[in-house]
Amino acid sequence: MDVKQLKEDVIAYAHTIGIDSIGFTTADPFDELKQKLVDYHAKGYASGFEEDDIQLRTEPKLSLPTARSIIAIAVGYPNKLKGAPRSKRGERRGMFARASWGQDYHTIMRKRLDKLAEYIESRVPDVEMKSMVDTGVLSDRAVAERAGLGYTGRNGFVINPDLGTWTYLGEMLVSIPFPPDDPLIDSCGDCTMCVDRCPTGALVGNGQLNAQKCISFLTQTKGYLQDEYRYKIGNRLYGCDTCQQVCPRNRGINTEHDDIVLEPEILKPRLVPLLQMSNREFKETYGHLAGAWRGKKPIQRNAIIALAHFKETSAIPELEEVAVNDPRPMIRATAYWAIGQIQGDEARPFIEAHYDEELEEVQEEMIKGLEMGRT
Structure with missing residues (x-):
């Protein structure tokens, strides 16, 4: 041969x-x-x-x-x-990584x-x-x-x-002994744009990443998002592209394939409809995306945080519905937190009215919602 x-x-x-x-x-x-x-x-x-x-x-x-x-x-x-589609007041949108x-x-x-x-x-x-x-x-x-x-x-x-x-x-x-290719000899030189622009400082140098601080990883976790990262994720629903977007080696590159079909309304969806989406609706709409692999819970949590990021007052009725009726404590808690972050003291009567009936973990987020500031 x-x-x-x-x-x-x-x-x-x-x-x-x-x-x-x-x-x-x-x-x-x-x-x-x-x-x-x-x-x-x-x-x-x-x-x-x-x-x-x-x-x-x-x-x-x-x-x-x-x-x-x-x-x-x-x-x-x-x-x-x-x-x-544009994200605008009254119709805020999230984003899936590329x-x-x-x-x-x-x-x-x-x-x-x-x-x-x-x-x-x-x-x-x-x-x-x-x-x-x-x-x-x-x-x-x-x-x-x-x-x-x-x-x-x-x-x-x-x-x-x-x-x-x-x-x-x-x-x-x-099992075939193909002749090997030589590694490409190149480097980033003194460019540190990705390290400098990483929102959480997750890039620690020499191509090494602290995944525990990486927004791409954080958006895929299923529990409570740590306080220090809530405003860092912005409107990201899944993943983060910042370190790629700022890379000079990516300028002018946009590769397309017939079997990679882009759906703007799905890839940059409105946030509010995500809040009470059923499992079936989620799978039918987003199930074909790699970003759906962890299920709807992290996406919904991130959508709630994004609404707080935007201070989207028009979403308060939907957030209140989730806070009172969602069966998942983490989602209820995050909704209460977001309501507090959006409305400030105006949210106090609503939060206090439901405080005693809630679990301790939810109560902690209720208090935090009224006290935590943007960092």
């Missing part, structure tokens, strides 16, 4: 199925990443969404013992929303990887393969970097020369 020719054929085929960038590396352990992950966990930076087993994350052959190579792929996604625009990227990437696998199998019938996208055990970014798709910027994203950071990443372990 001429693996060099096969590699060229695989690259050519990949570009016909919507893969924008493809690279090859060995299935050797990621030894440098191993120590970084040990330090990362020791500092308490992990989000908890990642694979905990550092051995699995850094040793590809634990996932596929016959692996000889890893094929890394990148698919660019759009970052411009044409026809985006990685969640269109169909869930896990589905998009799996389809491409499945097609690529079928092609390789047609050429090498006895090949063994295993594909991963985001939820796999390997670090997508470490694989992409070693395969030459880009270099890791200070914002922690892989910066591709043609796609910037606006990319979905995936990889495929294969």
